Amino acid sequence: MRALRLTAWGEPPTTAEVERPVPRGAEVLVRVEATGLCHSDLHVMGAVPGALPYRLPFTLGHEVAGRIADLGSEADGARVGDRVVLYGPWGCGACDRCATGRDNYCDRRDTLAWHGAGLGRDGGMAEYVLAPSARHLVPIDDLPADQAAPLSDAGLTSYHAVAGLRHTLGKGTTTAVIGVGGLGHLAVQTLRATTESRVLAVDVREDALALADRSGADFGTLVRADTAQVLRARTGGTGVDAVLDFVGTTQTLELAVGVLRPGGELAVVGSGGGRLAVSKPGVLPPGFKFSLPFWGTRPELAEVVALARSGAIHVETERFPLSAASEAIDRLRRGRVRGRAVLVPD
Structure with a gap:
């Protein structure tokens, strides 16, 4: 073969x-x-x-x-x-x-x-x-193979990252998704399907923001010098409750810290090699929580497949x-x- x-x-x-x-x-x-x-x-x-x-x-x-x-x-x-x-x-x-x-x-x-x-x-x-x-x-039963295959990483990793934040994403909350590619567009859909949080999308590409819009994001913006202020304005100035960073560069980590409200949570999925200095006192918001979710569990993959078969997520x-x-x-x-x-x- x-x-x-x-x-x-x-x-x-x-x-x-x-x-x-x-x-x-x-x-x-x-x-x-x-x-x-x-x-x-x-x-x-x-x-x-x-x-x-x-x-x-x-x-x-x-x-x-x-x-x-x-x-x-x-x-x-x-x-x-x-x-x-x-x-x-x-x-x-x-x-x-x-x-x-x-x-x-x-x-x-x-x-x-x-x-x-x-x-x-x-x-x-x-x-x-x-x-x-x-x-x-x-x-996967009758799920098309080209839909099912990406679920085992892009879908599962996104789902696992969202699951780790779900406890804080109730009604009235806001989540920022940085990087709307193969994983990010599924994270947007998973947030819409499994939480009540509003979703703000960030990327450097116009076509990625169009993908975020098709995936159900409430708002999208390009990365600019004032992106943190733009995102904060969308929350009435308080900041977002959670950030999912699918890029992981120093620039995106700094943006995440700049838009999180006190007690906010940051999950870094992207492997962009960025660094974030942790010090107290420092620039991190009070009560800041940080996680490095990796892939996902087998039971979660079954849940992702069920979401895809129901039409709630589409790759x-x-x-x-x-x-x-x-x-x-x-x-x-x-x-x-x-x-x-x-x-x-x-």
Whole structure:
């Protein structure tokens, strides 16, 4: 079968012919219908030797949807023919957190040579992908594959970040979403579907603000010198109750701090390498709370799928054949993808 493989750190992936996997034991073989392309993939491709614990080569792709094609002799809880989305983060499988579907916070994460499908283990940018266990599969029924695949990271990560703030997002509150790309536009929709908070969107691109508007944002603004004042004006001067930062640069972190009201919460999802100085007293608002949500849990992925099947959230996608992966990667790197890029087998 064809697969997009990372064979050298810092080099573009290459298309190769590899053996179709054969499931053994508890393993489940999934025929891939769609695989999302993520900025995390760019980080993996561009990593310097030794930065990640992964062993080369491996097939990329951690946002995967498809149909179960074959089962190992000990596979339980799966049926050939069922359509599923893969839960992307794969932990040790033995700690208390993995046992409850929280592989994203596996206690042994730092000791593993992988972090999931396409992250040290063969992923879904291929015709088939092997899941180590049926516990990593969530049914999608009739949900289109190009909608289901991005839910496993873009949808799940956004949902998990919003869930961590939901306790503070009641009626009369305001949330700012910084960065309205593949994750941010789903965060806007998740906020509208699961909270009563007003949503203010911020980006550097006009087309991203148009996407925010289509996703249900109450207001959108470009990043300018007065963006903090513009956002505060939308709250009557008090500031916003929460900020979801899907960029994570020093500039966006400073903007977040500048618009939060006392007791406000900041969740940083983006990996822009920004720094925020914490001191007391200092510039941070009194009662400031900070979190670094990572991916999400398997039960939350089932909740995201349910939202998508109900029509409450919809992923804006651009589809590319797997053979055009290099074009999709280049466009993502240049910020030219609308929503989420999705690769489908030729």
